[in-house]
Amino acid sequence: MTTYLQVQQLLIAIEAELKSQSLWNEVMPSAEALASTTPFCIDTLHFTDWLQFIFLVKMKQLVVMQMPLPENMAIHPMAEEAFKSLTVDTRELLALILSFDQLLNKKN
Template sequence: MSRVQHVSLLLIEIRAEMENIGLWKEDAPAAEALASVQPFCVDTLAFNEWIQWLLLPRLEMMIKQQLPLPQNSEIHPMAEEVFKQLEEDTDRLLDLIGQLDQALRVHH
């Protein structure tokens, strides 16, 4: 499986897991919230909203347009920190995010 296929599959699995545990939202946040310049939009979005409305669509668009994927990813540490405060069982989601970080890292 190519790196792009692997990332693509992980994006589908992350979405499915977020839906499964109730972290997927039907209503999009305001455009201003999505335009935050803070890392992960911490000032305007919940972390799971950032994943849903910015991370996944951005990576999907890059794959669709055959743009080079990011060569580094450090989402897992932030996810671990944020998900500790949630009641939902986020173990599988954390594992998938860790796999996404791994898949995006380019090994030289």
């Protein structure tokens, strides 16, 4: 299985898990919020919104266009920290994010 296919499957699973845990936002953040240059847009977005509106969108574009994928992923530590305040079960989402990090770090 190609890395692109594996990435695509993980992106679909992350999206599904965000939705199943009611962490999917139907309202897009403002253009200003999305334009933040702070890592994970932490100054303007909730981490789950960053996942949905920045990470998933950009990664899907890379896969569709068969562009080079990032080689050093470290989303999981941020996800662990960001999810501490949530009351929903984020174990599956964290596992998917960790799998994503490991997949792209392994391809080096």
